[in-house]
Amino acid sequence: MIERNLTDLARALATKRISSVELTRLYLDRISRHNPQLNAFITVDPAASLAQARAADERLARGDGGPLTGIPLAHKDIFCAKDWLTTCGSKMLSNFVSPYDATVIARFKAAGAVLLGKTNMDEFAMGSSNETSFYGAVRNPWQPECVPGGSSGGSAAAVAARLAPAATGTDTGGSIRQPAALCGLTGMKPTYGVVSRYGMIAFASSLDQAGPLGRSAADCAILLNAMAGFDERDSTSLDRPTEDYSRAINTASGARPLAGLKIGLPAEFFGDGCHPEVMKQVDAALAEYRSLGADTVAIRLPNMSLSVAAYYVIAPAEASSNLARFDGVRYGHRASDYRDLDDMYCKTRAQGFGAEVKRRILIGTYVLSHGYYDAYYLQAQRIRRLIANDFVEAFRQCDVIAGPTSPSTAFRLGEKAADPVQMYLSDIYTIAVNLAGLPGISIPCGLAGELPVGLQLIGNYFDEARLLDVAHRYQQASDWHLKSPTGFGECSAT
């Protein structure tokens, strides 16, 4: 059962081969068995999950279930869920029980999905290894000495270890795609504005976007169908006609399903800086794409090299302001001992935030300061426009862009923790996509040693359906996405 895709699970639920309660129990059991080792979940609440499962079973019995009714899903602990502890991986919110549902959570609720648990993450989504979490590092199911990537590391580890059929994540600079790559999963960041940010705790508002993490493009499409859509509570949400992101996937195809597709290969993604073993797998995947009918064309993204620098101005600037609300006044952590108001603020924030969050608040505060704003923030915004224009130019020559998701496979716990710049560079291929607001997906395309390698595909604005289809055709022709780490075998007779 744990190797079934979402379509098969939905069918099993609809035909009563298994109930949602049984399925949810199965995963809760797996979590209780394996989570102590992985630390992928911050909160599980079996009673709450099973109550939702029972409601889903009633709905299924009435015959009005949908593709996700009764399916347990894990959600990154960045999404507010009513009556659930919602920590964002921080001590600051270690006591925060949300009184409301994020739009993403509400949409999954409406679809009848079961909230299986809240997953671990880098604190306030700031990190690429899941090591900045107040709740401790998450281990990569493929190799416990390695990180799962971040910031959606808990979601990725949970799905990779089959502790959840699929999960949600958020991606500000690569936080879905990079852990997907490092854990052998498929993970998508949609076009900015496709998924509502309401109730998703903000890191960098102009870059944050929620998306699915699953075992296949087909599963991600099913999740995205539930997540996407206009939300009047998010002013940056886009009011567009509803799309079926599975539509291309569900059409039959011949031997060369991608004939005519032009895949752009930016020189900047294929230079130095990428581990040769990773590049080898990426090259093999591109060869597979050519055999599926696609053409590869060389393209340039000339301002690519500026993306990490621009990102580490813009994202901390927005974060420094977004995190100002965590002041100990209304909710969350408050220092127990303080002399006066300023002392309360200082102690609360000194105790409540971890080192990486403090680093970014300081950077952000600095770049927005009087006298520095033009040189840093405005300059970074100019670079951001240049990068977006690079992509506009590139998409005149190709339909999708491909390259490695991450320059390396999963690195060892602690390996980069002391060197922020090394850590920041692990997002070198993903960050530009956020700056431009484009959709991107990472799919498993091989193993380097024991560890998965991810191929990143980048689409034009609102081209999610094509991107998912291009990923799906590869997954029909390969089995990298079906590989799973050992040690988390089937544990139930179902």
Next chain:
Amino acid sequence: MKQWEVVIGIETHAQLSTQSKIFSGSPTAFGAVPNVQANAVDIALPGVLPVLNRAAVECAIRFGLAVDAEIAPRSVFARKNYFYPDLPKGYQISQYELPVVIGGRLAIQVAETEKVVHLTRAHLEEDAGKSLHEELGPQFRGKSGIDLNRAGTPLLEIVSEPDMRSAAEAVAYARALHALVRWIGICDGNMQEGSFRCDANVSVRPRGRTAFGTRREIKNLNSFRFMQQAIDYEVQWQIATLEEGGHIEQATVLFDPLSGETRAMRSKEDAHDYRYFPDPDLLPLVIDQPWIDRVRLQMPVLPAAKRDQLVSDYGLSAYDARILTASLDSARYYEAVVAAAGSANAKLCANWVMVDLAARLNREDYDIGQSPVSAQQLGGLIARIGDGTISNSLAKKVFDALWNGEGESADEIIARQGLQQITDQDALETLIDEVVSANPAMVTEYRAGKEKAFNALIGQAMKATRGKANPQRISELLRRKLTSTS
């Protein structure tokens, strides 16, 4: 005082009269129990996002049109970052580099001189909550409370150029602005509740010099009287300081109404770096011409145009027209009175509204909108004065009766109390005959040349009619009678 010139610019926060807050759906009504009018967005729970209230934008457009300003086709909301317990997000959403209203002008009147004050800009922003330090119950002794009901209330911050040259001009500007925002219905103008509050930037410079002196900003002036007192004090303090060889340091000051003094709250050194940047949660505010045109159609005739109209249509003096257009309520009331009394009585209507009604309203501390005598009732009364049914002095009695709710209309009261003037010639002559024969002594005195005795006889006649006769008419008839029988 002579060699110094005073320079004043005013920043005004006008609370906009929208039903809900500027970035959330919470109601904006004043006076509710603390924190019941604050939703997830207002208290800045993790994950919430702002959504702009279009009604607040329309208030800004109205204002821009009323002061002949440019309405920016594209303006941008920015975050003003600072920590304070009643500022839930740790930043205030405001507009910084690109405000919604640019420029504009407002005519003010000081004594008999009209002057135009130029505006720099007006921008939309959200209000903060309130910190309560004293009003908490005994169980909270030594603690401060936070009431977030006001957090997110829409404000229009209106910034003038430093065009005012005296406290009197500053007050005239504040009054004109106050009247205007109420006139166009964007602010209730309630200064006690903080709906309209002013900060005055005050500096002095040697007369003839073009460079400005260092300014000090007097914060939160919530009455015109305090504004006058605060600026007067501040100006005198600045001049005294400079004349004693001191220098003025840029500072924010507060006015203490009890001592009548201003005192520094913070100096430039502790000025915040607000780290403004465009709010990534909100798209730029785009206002197209059709939207502006739609708002223009809903605008009332503006005060200046209404004044001209009253002068040309009803022959009122400029002074009367200005008094009657002090507020939209007053102008509307006056026009309704004229509609009921007939435009031939327009000047009489003006006198009644400005003198009799105004005095009574003032005495009872009512706004014209709360007048117990409706415009229709007052117009009906004035119509009866105009057509000679009642005398002006009896009309005041009828007015009192209307005020006290003793009747639905002037006609009803006149009929019930039998107050119609006696206009019947025979009846009046009979009455005068009776007065003459009943007061032979007075007649004799009159004939002896004592004019006083004539007035006494008129008094007797009026008394006999219980005031219902026209004194002019009585006088004529009496004089004829006394002359003819001599």
